[in-house]
Amino acid sequence: MGTRLRFIVPVMAAACILCLARGGTHGKTGMSGSWLKNVPLYAGTRTNPYAQDQDAVAAGAKLFQRHCSSCHGKDANGTGRVPPVHSITVKNASPGALFWLLRNGLLRRGMPSWSRLPDEQRWQIVTYLQSIQDR
Amino acid sequence: MLVLAFAAPVSAADPPYFVTYTHHMEEPGSLELAFENLVGRPQAGERFLGSLLEVEYGVKGWWSTEFYFSGQGTRNDSTLFTGYRWENRFRPLMGEHWINPVLYVEFANLSGADKTMKEVVGFDSQSKQNTPNAEARVEKKREIETKLILSSNFKGWNLSENVIAEKNLSNEPWEFGYAVGVARPLALKASPRPCRVCIENFRAGVEFYGGLGTRHQFGLRNTAHYVAPTVSLELPGGTTFQISPGFGITxxxxxxxxxxxxAYELPGLGRYLRRLYR
Structure with a gap:
């Protein structure tokens, strides 16, 4: 029994994970912007302390490449099922709403929470995201 | 080669803990490989090196799973494989809160010669690691470990608390332990210029961990406790280096x-597997 248990557990674990790995990262909900309705009023009205700051745009670009590009693409145009960041939703979202999204993520849809980054770095990413919308 | 095909710059930005867990999950679809080592020497024994190979995968945004394979080498003794663990962490609350709970459950199949000290529970002590490997490896430990992880991020600081309960499946009592960590990045703002070994890529903190006895004898008496400053350097290419000296206080x-x-993080593995299924 002990020998069987030693092998059954890792084999079951690997099979379980392979099946679940089919589950997506970032469903299409990210593209439709339905997450915006979950943004609390106090969060959505926050202002970006680095708005129009070119150093923040550059820093945000660096952080985006480092933390976000593996899913959203180096050019922010999305990859596979992961939505682009160049979008009407992001363009029309307030800076506070984008900051809220980075802090909370969309865990059910596969976007992680970036609360591990300091507030300053998340605002730098928001500054970058807003700067690329008109390109 | 297949693994390197996924290599792209990605960073976890995690606190530099070795023992304490936070509520941060592995990014869905990402695989992290880590090689962790522990050097120690019991007061009346030989120096040893305990090693863990960690393979962590982000299954969902709320579920991460990890396999650990452990081994150790003891001076003037032998080197051996000491077993494996399978760990799962689940985040029950989908948003970010003041205190974020995570539920942790692990199955461990180890020999008594294991010296990786991934956590300290019960009456784990330095004297138990004096046993020669040939004798210690005979003991088989199949254990279920559960943790309640509570973790908070505030103004760049992370504070995490873990309450540990572990049960050897061969009719031994529950053992308890704890781990507490506090850490932050050395710079809160990123600089506009690319950099590698710069202050914003360093994180520093301190961990406290130790045992709390068993169900029959709960408390601090005759238990081991440590305080361990810790620091990490996270390079833009996805590699992280960590080091932590630990000081016993009992x-x-x-x-x-x-x-x-x-540690090295590989994004995109999940997407590659999905393409295989299509």
């Missing part, structure tokens, strides 16, 4: 432990 503790690790 007579049951090792006087000194040195932990060091290197």
């Amino acid at each position: 007579s049951a503790s090792h006087r000194f432990l040195l932990r060091f690790a290197v």
